[in-house]
Amino acid sequence: MKTPGHGGGKNAPPFACSPEIDVSQLAELFETWPHAVYALDRSGQYVFQNAADLAAFGNLEDKVAGDVSADAATQEQWTEMHNRALHGETITYSVTRPTSEGPGRDAEVTLAPWRQGEKIIGIFGMTIDRSHERKFDRERQAAAETVRQTHARLQRLADNVPGGIFEFQIDPEGNMCFSYASSGLGPLLGTTTQALLEDPESGFVNDHPDDAHLVQEAIAYSFRTLEPVKMAHRIIHPELGLRWHRVHATPERKPDGRVVWYGCIFDITEEMLRAEELEAARKRMETLSLIDPLTGIANRRACDRVISDLCADPAKRSKTCTIIRIDLDHFKAVNDTLGHAAGDAVLCRVGECLREAIGPDDFTARLGGDEFVIILGPGKTTRDAEAIVQKLRGLMAVPLMHHGRYCRFDASFGIASSDILPDDPMNLLGSADAALLQAKAQGRGRLAVFTTDLHNAMVYRKQREAEIGTALERDEFIPFFQPQIDAVSGSVAGFEVLARWKHPSGDHVLPIEFIPAAEQIQVVQDIDRIMFEKALRVVNRLQAEGIVIPKLSFNVSTSWANDPEIIRVVKKMRTGGTQVAFELLESIVLEEETATFARHIDLLKQSGVSIEVDDFGSGRASIIGVLKVAPDTLKIDRRLVTPMFDSPTSCNLVRAIIDIGRTLGIDITAEGVETMHHAIALRDMGCKTLQGIAFSTPIPADDLASYLTTFRPVFSGVKPARSGP
Template identity: 40%
Template sequence: MRPHAASPSTPGAGGIDIACLPWPAAWLDPDGIIRTMNKALGAVLGETAGPGDNFAIAVQTTDAAKLLLALTRLMDGAPSTLEISLQGRDARHFIASLAGHSTVGSKDGSVLLQLTEVTELRRQLREVQERESRWNHALVGSTSGVWDQRSSGDFYYSSIWRQIRGLGPDDPFPPTMEDWLELVHPQDRERVLHCIERQNAGDPDYSVFQYRELHRDGHYVWIECRGACVERDENGKPSRIIGTDTDISARKQQEEWLEGLSRRLKLAIDISGIGIFETDFEAGTSEWDEGMRRIFEVENDCEVQIGGFWESKLHPEDRARTLAYVASKIAELKPFTDNYRIIGRDGGTRFIRSNSLPFMDHDGRLKMIGVNWDVTEDQRLRQELEQQKMLAEARNAELERTRLEAEQSALHDYLTGLPNRRYLEEKLEEWRAGKGTLGSGIAILHIDLDRFKQINDTLGHGAGDAMLMLAARILRENIRITDFAARIGGDEFVVLLDHDGATATLSAIASRIIDQMRQPAFYNGQECRFGASIGIAHTLTRDIDAKQLLQNADIALYKAKNLGRNRFEFYKQASRTLLADTNRLSSELLRALENDEIFPHYQLQFDARTRAVVGAECLARWRHPTRGILGPDKFLPIAEEYGVLAQIDGLILEKALRNLEVWREKGIAPPKISVNVSARRLTDPELARGLADLHIKPGTVSFELLESVFLDRQDAAVMSNLDMLRRLAIDIEIDDFGTGHASIVGLLNLKPTTLKIDRQLIEDVPDSQEQRILVKSIIQIARSLGIKVTAEGVETEEHARILARLGCDVLQGYGLARPAGFGDVSERLRNRKSAQG
């Protein structure tokens, strides 16, 4: 893109002088072409666009369509406002206001564009969203604060942990143990140090302890600390300690309140109006003091007779029992306590407690002394105490439930509910120590989902999450209750199985898992297909290090994926060597890109009827410094794994265009060249700008897309880039057609220029009537849609003759021309030109 300057300071077509506006503004044609713009917009766009350019090229691909649609609707008379993002690595975001002639008085269809930048607002919004979602994956709903301390000096304290202490997100915390102890209550410091020492040592009796710490506001809060050392250094010293802190101040206040209530109850008993009596059974009278008379509502001058007043006050439901009990104790001459109810003057019931002592005096007279007190209030307090106790127990149960939920969240994957990597490591340590449900023989299945990233990229993370949950369910259904399955990250799972030495059993389980995961699944009406690759390592003893066994399974998994995926492999020592070779080759590939060792080979394509050269497919080759020329099968899978496949695609295109220019200068250039494009490159928002910079001559380049990857995609970024390719007059070809799962509807949506029938369908055409019918059907479908057909894998003259008769347009294969370097292909093109001349 050439640099532009802001247009002169002249009024726009609508009569408004935008030069005096402080914000970015421009007058556009109805189709988006910039007529004039002010300096503010020129500063924003830089060299991206200027007068005479379509403003949409400065907008990110995903927003360009929205802008063009808004311009179209604007001509109906309604102004429009939308949010757009401009091109660039650090994209800037704006609110674009569009007004047509009906709102600004224009007579010639001009559009007034005004931009208001909202980049900072968007950034602030993302920061808020990130803070709000931090704990969505752990301790959801927990009231406990999480802390993570490392011997390296790295510390993490959650927001709840800080809230407990009255600290804000940016407030500093004492950097040393000595500084922190100054915040601990003086009476708790010595005990806290001891508890921390025992907790770090792994003493289960000290996994939980309580102490008081100074709140920022100046008061002390009670904290219940739960923690454990999860990592130790080579000397056995703690290197990482993780735990939770819970504010139990409310619980402590409740406990203190209950203790106070008990003290008040005791005091009430001690100082309440106790009534004292002494009964002389021989005289038939009982002397009551003032307290007794107050309790039983008796006048002070009234004499109390045995067998009369007291008995009449007893509650009818208690009378028979109480009289029989008192009589039996008197007969035994033993002290006793009794509780009973009486009826008051107002008809209400009151509760009485009595302590009595029957005895014989020195004259041999039977007497009894004792005390009574009204415990009605005591009974009420007891009932209240029971209610508070039940409430406290319920609160404690809730706290325990919260603690268990926190432990569950810390050890399980939030999405699938399977144990997480931390739980897996604990399980392996448990097995190594001879604990838990797993026996001494153990097998590890390391499982990686195939094609999962493509589902995420095409149908979104919702579909990806649904497939992960499906994979977790399949694993649960195919293992025993004593076995163990975990999701350790992304689309990776690990299964631990009891192993008795029978590898056939492990093979059967792995095959069953692979078969079930290969079955089609549906998400929102869309078919999703994925598979699984499995690496297996096993042992019959605990002599091997658990981490080494897990690494062996990982190496076996790599081998399974390297051999074509959707399969399982057992670990062998040779696999470790293969992994080392692959890692070395990947490092060499990255250096090869730096040293310009990747270059194109060309395979010529011919008109099926005239055999004239109509094109050339560019194929990547690697000039390895020690291994010679390597084909794509040796390094493209590694390039895809390390994310440099798109870079190789772009490099091959640039070199092919330079070679094409040389051929043009010599007058021997084929009409067009075709290059492969990877999935990652087709989703690149910068693809349009990169291709525009190459100044590709229209109709001379086509992009080949794999049918199995692209044909049924509905990804907005992909479709936008495909539209951009059409605008640049770059043809679209579907490679390996007939081997994927694409639909005719998907073919219509993509609108390719050419279909390339896969070599597997071409191979048996000379000998198979069914193959010829199938190829003919594909050609007829393409003809009806206005799509050309190229046949790959043309190995013989008979292949070429039959395919021409079936209506194929272009032929490509070893039988016509093998892939060759620039020099050899140039020589062949010169020879053909000489022969024709």
């Protein structure tokens, strides 16, 4: 159907309209418009639809008056708007219009009266598609809501952070401001957050006077270098007083030259107080760790620190340094006779004496046990040290009353000073120790000064110690065998194994020359074990040749006697018919009263080893001590045997020891038998075994077989003393 009067042209709407309406003008005007345009006559019949409307909303040919328009939600709304437009009103409203593609589009509809002259002949409508705009608006509103919610969430987080968060900036002219401050920042700084935003200076007015410049310097440095601000500083809070704050802020330079810091501030007062308390506690512990709890004077650790400080200070090192080493004499006897409480009382008294004897610039310490040291003030000499020793002797001479009993004590002193031998304090301490050993060797209660001669002796000892270490590596220690003669039959009863050092010079060095140095480097036990193993190999070799040695006696050091290794070694030994005996020095019997020592003695006896007490009669061991060990043999000290014909006292002591042995059921061996006259006399006294150069000097292992095969009983025809090594 063609619209009357339209001519059926290209743009003519395909539906009829009232004869008085000419739509050709509408087609010319609106056909190419981008918005949908249409027209209705007064009856509501659609008479025009441009291409945009056709494309967007489909063909309206079938729309008739009275239909509910797509441009209104309800029939009533459409009737109302239609009537208003026909009465000359222009109406604009929003609807969702259905489209030819299905889903509706958000549209803005305008209805206006269509006039011909003064007459309203219909309604002119224009629909603008607002779908994209509305979608953008919805997305924008959704994004804005997301931003709002995120900001609110961040604000809640910032307000609940136990500190303050800020954005602070300074422009190139030096003007500063807080562009953001969390609600907690103001109160943290002793002001309000609003005050910070209005006046940034209010954030700095409470800085501690001693720290304010540090804060400003940190900001200025960060402004120049863009390095983060990381610092702790103090403020004087108007309500809380002194507070510690930690600041961390990262800078960013903007194109206009501003530097903006994004940061936070936390109150670390409690943390700093705890740190101060810990530091104070550490210092207290440090002080306590430098004090000997018993005597109240400094301890070894403090002494080491003083020595290190002296060595590290060139000014002090340039001055004379003098050190006194002190060791109490017979202190063990005080503990043993009066008890450890008395020993502690003596040590406390010594501490008092030391404090009283030294000067204000002197230092004293207890090194441990009954050992003490005095380090004199810089510049003091040996003479000053001797004066202190003299004063100490006077103070120590006064006996200490402990629980109604007098405790008397004395000490030995060693002095070393750089005014005699220039040296650093560390070495002087060792030199003073060497002087102390010299004093003790002179008989206790003595004073010795480290001199050139003592220095040379110490150098020799150190050299000897190094040589002994090398000798052990080169296996230069070898056994010699000292015959022991049966006093009744005159036959060989056994041998004492004696250590010799086969020196590279060709000499056989005696123990008296190397044992002291070996004790210093703690290798006597190693030498004991080597002698034991090598001697047993000699025994096994001789047994293979049909020669049986009745008994071998070995000297055992204190360290080996207390080492479980000695039990393992003994259990592995294979001696055939040879009896093994261990000789313990009389001093060991006296001094070693530990459970370990007693257990080892019992285990040795159970393994078939005989126990002998060597050098008996030297005056150290008591009869009670001997009974505790229950030895098989007592060996009389050669210092009693050798002079027995020239000293009635020695002769009587020898006879008394033999009688003691007979009473206790203990065999007696006499050492130091130099002549047959000695041998016969000792035999007649009842001595069981004789040992000395009257029968032979110590024999090397290679000569042992020859000695045994050519030996004749002593008392059946006296064999002359063997000469040789």
